[in-house]
Amino acid sequence: MNAYKAPLADIRFALFDVLDSEQTFARLGFGEINRELVDAILEEGARFTETVIAPLNHIGDQHGCSLDKDTGKVTTPPGFREAYLQFAENGWAGLTSPADFGGQGMPHAVGVPVKEMIDAANLAWGNFPLLSHGATEALMHHGEDWQKEVFLKPIVEGRWTGTMCLTEPHCGSDLGLLKTRAVPAANGAYAITGTKIFITAGDHDFTDNIVHLVLARLPDAPAGSKGISLFIVPKIKVDRDGNLGDANAVRCGALEHKMGIHASATCVMNFDDAEGWLIGEPHKGLMAMFTMMNTARLAVGLQGLGLSDRAYQNALRYSRDRLQMRSLSGAKFPEKAADPIIVHPDVRRMLLTQKALIEGGRLLGYHGASLVDELMHAEDAADRERADALLGFLTPIVKACLTEWSIECTYHAQQCFGGHGYIQEWGMEQLARDARITTIYEGTTGIQALDLMGRKVMQLKGAGLRVFLGMIEDFCKAEADNAAVAEFIGPLREVAQEWQQLTMRIGQNAMADADEIGAAAWDYLFYSGYAALAYWWARSVAAAEASAHPQAFKNAKRETARFFFARILPRTRTHAAAIASGAAPLMTLNADAFGE
Structure with a gap:
């Protein structure tokens, strides 16, 4: 009974009214990509996600993936493979990839809303093509010409998929501890041996070949993260001319049994002298892998956004239909046996919290995608440098905040349903379970906080923060005489000033005690997320008022912005107070005193 409908009206508002994407496309050299074309892509994306993969969401959760231990082959739930074949046949796999390699050549800002729809419709299914995009980025930036020709084209066309093989049983975020080894072979390839865990889409029945990008150590590798290289290890051997050979010595040894995303194949992958090809320079694999990692982190943020929106849609529908009690201020629907629960203040608190975090978060995530386009296509070097600094700064915020807010949004949605939110029939408990992983993979929230802080x-002296603060100040100056946003300008300027002051204070304290960075990181991350949303909500009101949207649409944006500034932005007060308390409350207690 859990349905999904792509929020096309708000997606278009974000792209065209707030971000002015059509003008940006023209400036970046995408002159042929206009609103009419993008609208057609969005409409078709909505059709595919609503009618093809959304109906498979519950089926996938119930069936999960299965592993034949004798062959190491993974079978996906009913309908998943057929949906992927449609996905690939219709060109979605290469939507934002260069036309030179068989892609559609669309800006990332066009791919992002399609990605949001996929994740909202069926997160587990969306994980299968997810890392193909990261593999594409790594190969484009670091691969040799023959590797691009042989491996990149089939991935872009959707005939093959890609994975990212980092984690090992004994090491997660500290990749300097990895033990997988790579030994040079006579044909210029390498023999890769080791075990990788938590590998998304490590095996499946969608395609005949899977391209694993694997971190490993060469025999002469120095210790630590400086001794890591990156290798292409296909499931089916491929030579330099693109000829397919025998099955490679890589197979799925086990499937993880997980809290959520049951239909996503999370594999233990065993490499036993598997043939692989070095990508990039020896001992420089971490740099190449982070090309994939940063792309994936933005993508996971969108997963959180999609889950939040689907949960909200269903909670809103239920709250309008469910009759319980009367409004405290008098019956609002006297002709009915009781009022729908949407009349109650606490239900409205939960719904408005979701709405404010989703619509503001959509702009935060879409802006990140637009920065990828700026970084890749802006003519001016200064513009590319500015985009790079801002993108780096925003990536951990997008990843961590949009996923943590998905936990909050799916929780509120369950609460709106009451007991019905806890049983499988309504589908809300699946969304809550699925959301949990988004805060963990591609770097936990704590890792994102440390990366940001x-x-x-x-380390980068707040270069990205300075750019964002400049955006806030430019907006405040430009809208100083705009009565439509006057009520938001003062609070926005105040939070921007405090954001800068907090940053300077943490830096000063860290000179005396390095633990101050780690102690402040989590709260600083969320302070930054709420401050960023304050900017996007003020801009949303200004954009809505200047648009041709109906007055009801404009009023909804204004009232949601007022709710955000009144009820959510004050959360920064708690984060600021926690930062001000310093490292002592966290670090003073002796480790032995925590308990047995």
């Missing part, structure tokens, strides 16, 4: 702010 330690690298993007401290």
